[in-house]
Amino acid sequence: MMGGLAGVIFLIWAASGFYMVAADEEAVVLRFGKHVATKGPGLNWHFPYPIETVEKLPVTRVQRLEIGMRRFPDGTVRKRTDESLMLTKDENIVDISFIVQYKIKNVEDYLFNIDAPTKTVRDAAESAIREVIGRTLIDDVLTSRKAEVEIETEKLIQSILDGYEAGISITTVKLQDVQPPERVIKEFKDVASAREDRERAKNEAEAYANDIIPKARGEAKKMVLDAQAYRKDVVERAKGEAQRFRDLLKEYRKAPEVTRKRLYLETMQEVLAGMDKIIVDRSVADKVLPYLPLDRRKVEVK
Secondary structure: HHHHHHHHHHHHHHOOOEEEOOOOEEEEEOOHHHHHHHEEOOEOOOOOOOOEEEEEEEEOOOEEEEOOOOEEOOOOEOOOHHHHEEEEEOOOOEEEEEEEEEEEEOOHHEEEEOOHHHHOOOOOOHHHHHHHHHHOOOHHOOOOOHHHHHHHHHHHHHHHHHHOOEEEEEEEOOOOOEEEHHHHHHHHHHHHHHHHHHHHHHHHHHHHHHHHHHHHHHHHHHHHHHHHHHHHHHEEEEEEEHHHHHHHHHHHHHOHHHHHHHHHHHHHHHHHHOOOOOOOOOHHHHOOOOOHHHOOOOOOOO
């Protein structure tokens, strides 16, 4: 009777050693507190308590940690200034909240090398972000270098945790809210507005310069080309006149009287070409009444 009861109890005790490991988990089997095996997803068995115990860990699940703020189930967010306020390289205070996402990469290190995983990640993240911000100017943190801050912080957190052999892999560091402290935020907004005005004025000036400089260069080029064309025209004309003079001189030396008369006639032809002319023979010139062009006078009728 006692033997049968003992057998039933033994079977119940042995059956309690069966356990299921989910698809995103790994199970660490501990025998009297010492790690003896790591089991993957599926149905497994171990020596029941008190000989062995099982710790299940979500090795593929990405876990999320908020620093500088706390988000509650009802959707409200509360700032944690003891975590979020930090000093920049140029000795300004900046208020930063961010999220760290991580997962377990080695269950043995995760269980046995660190005592409080969440606190360890939080402390490492705070230390890393303060170091990165401490060597960054506040303007860079607020504007252009957010992505660089995230990357540097992620690498530094991972380096710290690897030094602890924590068995944790950092997947993402994402800045959520980066701004000056509330007491000086208005002044910082004024500075940011002034900076935007400066950039806008700079862009407008560059646009004007990009518009006017090509026009000025085009006008200058046109003036140079016009001057070159005018110079060439004057030079060629002068050469032509000089050559014509040389040709005339050559002809004049051959026949001075003929050349002189021809030049006179050509000049008179050019001068008188557009004029009305009346020719009076010299032999009768003294017998002709003075010529009065009555047809060209305007007759005034009173």
